[in-house]
Amino acid sequence: MRTRPPSGRGPAWPSRQAKGSHHVPDRAAWRSCCAIRTDRTPPERNRTLARTALAAPSFLARPPAPYLAHRLGTRLPARPPRSRETRNPVSQTPQSAARSKEPRLVLPPPRTPCPREAPALRWGVLAPGVIAERFVEALQSRTQQRVGAVGSRDAKRARAFADRFGIPSAYGSYAEVLDDRDVDIVYVASPHSKHFDLAMQAIQAGRHVLVEKAFTRNAREAEQLIAAARERGVFLMEAMWTRFLPHIDVVRQVLESGLLGEVQTVTADMGLPAEPDPAHRLFDLGLAGGALLDLGIYPVSFASMVLGRFTSVTAIGTKTSTGVDGQTSVIVGNEFGAHGVLNTTLFARTPTTASISGSRARLEIAGRFHRPTTVRLISPDDEVLDSFVSEQIDGGLCYEAAEAARCIAAGKLESGLMPLDETLDIMRVLDTIRRDLAVTYPGE
Numbered sequence: 001m002r003t004r005p006p007s008g009r010g011p012a013w014p015s016r017q018a019k020g021s022h023h024v025p026d027r028a029a030w031r032s033c034c035a036i037r038t039d040r041t042p043p044e045r046n047r048t049l050a051r052t053a054l055a056a057p058s059f060l061a062r063p064p065a066p067y068l069a070h071r072l073g074t075r076l077p078a079r080p081p082r083s084r085e086t087r088n089p090v091s092q093t094p095q096s097a098a099r100s101k102e103p104r105l106v107l108p109p110p111r112t113p114c115p116r117e118a119p120a121l122r123w124g125v126l127a128p129g130v131i132a133e134r135f136v137e138a139l140q141s142r143t144q145q146r147v148g149a150v151g152s153r154d155a156k157r158a159r160a161f162a163d164r165f166g167i168p169s170a171y172g173s174y175a176e177v178l179d180d181r182d183v184d185i186v187y188v189a190s191p192h193s194k195h196f197d198l199a200m201q202a203i204q205a206g207r208h209v210l211v212e213k214a215f216t217r218n219a220r221e222a223e224q225l226i227a228a229a230r231e232r233g234v235f236l237m238e239a240m241w242t243r244f245l246p247h248i249d250v251v252r253q254v255l256e257s258g259l260l261g262e263v264q265t266v267t268a269d270m271g272l273p274a275e276p277d278p279a280h281r282l283f284d285l286g287l288a289g290g291a292l293l294d295l296g297i298y299p300v301s302f303a304s305m306v307l308g309r310f311t312s313v314t315a316i317g318t319k320t321s322t323g324v325d326g327q328t329s330v331i332v333g334n335e336f337g338a339h340g341v342l343n344t345t346l347f348a349r350t351p352t353t354a355s356i357s358g359s360r361a362r363l364e365i366a367g368r369f370h371r372p373t374t375v376r377l378i379s380p381d382d383e384v385l386d387s388f389v390s391e392q393i394d395g396g397l398c399y400e401a402a403e404a405a406r407c408i409a410a411g412k413l414e415s416g417l418m419p420l421d422e423t424l425d426i427m428r429v430l431d432t433i434r435r436d437l438a439v440t441y442p443g444e
Contacts, residue, residue, distance in 0.1 A: 121405045123147045127198070151176055230420075243301070251390045261358040285324050324405075361385065
């Protein structure tokens with residue numbers, strides 16, 4: 001009985017000879033041969049492994065043929081059914097065949113560091129309002145940052161805020177916060193009309209400053225703040241918190257890689273209905289109220305991040321009865337011919353979405369694009385190629401604080417994610433829009 005391959009070459013197979021039966025190769029040997037084959041090593045390496053491990057010729061490093069499967073007890077993988085296109089290649093169009101050869105477009109993962117890992121700073125809060133509450137909640141729940149002082153023109157309000165959040169020091173003036181030696185950086189959370197004065201006081205006191213968006217009332221104020229911070233050597237940043245979120249980092253990477261091809265159109269909107277109330281800051285012209293600085297800053301800043309500096313800005317709008325802008329639509333363009341279509345309103349709730357359309361694909365950012373949300377990569381045929389889903393958190397303001405802390409610890413005077421020159425460009429765009437709307441703030 002033959003115990004060598006039909007060719008007569010090579011060593012004998014490991015065998016198991018049952019009495020009264022013909023020779024059958026050992027089942028374990030077959031499985032070992034199959035395992036060697038799936039390593040996808042070169043044929044020469046397969047032969048070496050086969051002789052060393054199995055003492056068998058190289059042609060046995062193949063799965064058993066169907067007619068041997070039942071004798072070896074090996075279950076062969078089911079053959080997948082052929083698609084209609086495979087059975088009939090003629091049915092494939094040249095376009096679909098070309099697309100099938102292209103690498104699949106996918107979204108990169110975010111590079112955003114964990115906010116809790118940022119170096120701890122001692123914060124002072126100026127003007128304890130609603131946005132200040134959200135900021136402190138985010139810091140205390142998701143970072144190592146420590147809030148050491150809060151200041152308000154109303155000492156009782158400052159004390160109530162401090163008691164609520166366990167802040168050690170509460171002051172009845174902003175100057176006292178700036179004089180506190182336990183404060184490294186201050187967060188300016190006042191209405192827009194007070195941003196310039198409070199930020200300038202903090203800079204002159206040698207404190208690092210994070211200023212709530214919109215940065216100031218106008219570009220003239222922004223330019224003065226930036227010049228003062230650079231001269232004094234302190235960190236200064238606009239608190240455009242959306243810039244520092246993980247899903248926006250995914251967008252940024254897509255733009256840097258050219259995944260979308262040539263960007264042609266950007267859309268973004270931000271609309272939240274507000275009951276007309278002359279006493280509310282949104283409808284108070286003296287506090288620089290209106291949709292533009294409070295809501296419109298989001299789509300304008302997003303378009304600036306995508307398109308770069310605008311070369312053209314055109315706007316139309318509608319005022320409220322108090323004289324502030326209630327609704328504004330803007331068309332912007334850049335030097336490469338790409339357009340941005342932006343809208344903001346106090347009169348209705350809009351989808352609050354954003355999109356970036358390029359020559360190869362587009363990105364769609366789901367509702368409330370300024371918050372942690374979903375980003376989808378869409379093909380020209382409207383096929384969803386990939387998506388990124390952000391963790392849904394309420395403390396998203398922690399990311400801007402962590403960015404400021406990292407920059408200060410590294411000795412930087414501004415953030416590369418929200419550069420001061422871009423903040424100044426954005427304020428100039430807002431000035432142009434307000435000129436088109438004939439909206440002027442008192443004292444300008």
